[in-house]
Amino acid sequence: MTSAISIHDLHVSYYGNEAVKGVSLSVEAGKLVGIIGPNGAGKSTFLKAMLNLIPKDKGEIKVLGRPIKEVRKKIAYVPQRNDIDWDFPITVLDTVLIGTYPHLKVFQRPKKKEKEWAIQCLERVGMQEFSKRQIGELSGGQQQRVFLARALAQKADLFFLDEPFVGVDASSEETIVNILKEICNQNKTVIVVHHDLSKANDYFDELILLNKELISYGTVKEVFQPGVIEKAYKGQFAFMKEIGVTI
Structure with a gap:
């Protein structure tokens, strides 16, 4: 079976610094996958490189077994909210x-x-x-719902979302997660950059744990092991336990 996404030896630099180092992995279709890791781990850079939105230094990326430029119409992307001009005069429907x-x-x-x-x-x-x-008149959660609707309108096979829950109310977050799970039940693939580890077990089928390098990739249970998480978060690991993040 062809992988939804296949990455081999991906290296990406950002402003002259290597942000992603030698990542190789393969994602099966129908999975809801979270990209997690500490601040500065290269999560968004990794996502944008997969989409060819920023150049890679080297490596191979294939989507549905083909170069991304050949399957662009099959891919929907929801960027971070701070990457969007909310003052642009466009209505919700036109968006x-x-x-x-x-x-x-x-x-x-x-x-x-x-x-x-x-x-x-x-x-x-x-x-x-x-x-x-x-679009600028809406709350953060409403705006994110609209951009998810835009992605749905594309009738894509792969969905990439960069920090979709930042600045979003609990109701909108629940709505978005439920729709993402429905999408995966249709054998479509969803990749989400995510920062809240406390919800990872409820949200995702698999996790990609990054800290510039690939620390671990597998089921939530496989990745959520103390030794694995500590390797990525290092000094932050003790703090995470103090605030109640269960590993």
């Missing part, structure tokens, strides 16, 4: 409609069919009543 563009012909505009599909995606995330609002 979601952008997700339909990869399936349109050059210079073709979304029509009734695409608009109906965008509304369905907004309904799925509970945001249909906000369709005419400007």
Whole structure:
């Protein structure tokens, strides 16, 4: 069976410093995978390199057995909230409609069919009543739901989300997690950069533990071992135990 994502010996530098060193792994389709690690571990850099949003120094990345440029339409990406211009004058519905563009012909505009599909995606995330609002008028949780709706509108096979729960209320977080699990039940693959270890066991099937290098990759149970976590978090490990993170 072809892996959803296959990475071999990936090296990435960021502002002249090596941020990702020699990562190799393979992710099966239908998995909800969290990328975890301490601050500065290269999690977002790793995600962006997988998507070819930043250049790699060396290494091979294949998605669905092919170079990423050949399967770009099958990939949906939800960036960090601070990477988005929330003052841009665009409505919620138009934001979601952008997700339909990869399936349109050059210079073709979304029509009734695409608009109906965008509304369905907004309904799925509970945001249909906000369709005419400007995106910047929404709360953090509402904004993240809209961008998930945009990803759903793309009808992708792989979903990449970078810190989707930062600044998000508990209700929105629960909604997003449930939808991500539904996506995986359709044999689609979801990769999420995540920082809250206390929820990793409830959210993910597998974890990629990074600290510039790949520390561990496997099921949550396999990765959530004291010796493994300590290797990545080092001095932060004792603090994590003090604040109640169960390993």
